[in-house]
Amino acid sequence: MIREKAASCHKNLSDYLRMISIKGAIYEVNFHELDELSKQLSQLRFEFNRIGNNINQVAKKVNLIDEVDQEDVEILQDEMSDIQKTIVC
Structure with missing residues (x-):
């Protein structure tokens, strides 16, 4: 029984x-x-x-051209949806 306990603890008998x-x-x-x-x-x-990287890319684009198009809004909505799914799971 002692040998079995030693083996279950991954020890040799002496160390155990x-x-x-x-x-x-x-x-x-x-x-x-x-x-x-x-x-x-x-x-x-x-x-x-x-x-976060995807959101930063959209923000950089918005800052460069100073406008937001529908595609950018959809990308951000998709990213927010991904965040919500990740948090809920």
Whole structure:
């Protein structure tokens, strides 16, 4: 049973017994959910950067020609829709 516990903690028997005698217990923590959350946050950051870049391009164009055409308005509406979908999901 001790060997099985050592293996489940990814320790050899000697290391496992040493840690038990010093610390009294070994806790195994599963970071899988945290890793998955980190990946999702990274993807969200990427999407927000992409959307921000598109909005900045429209703003730059507006500042250069000092007018807004229908296409620019539609692009901004699409970007806002993407932001809303990203936040809701």
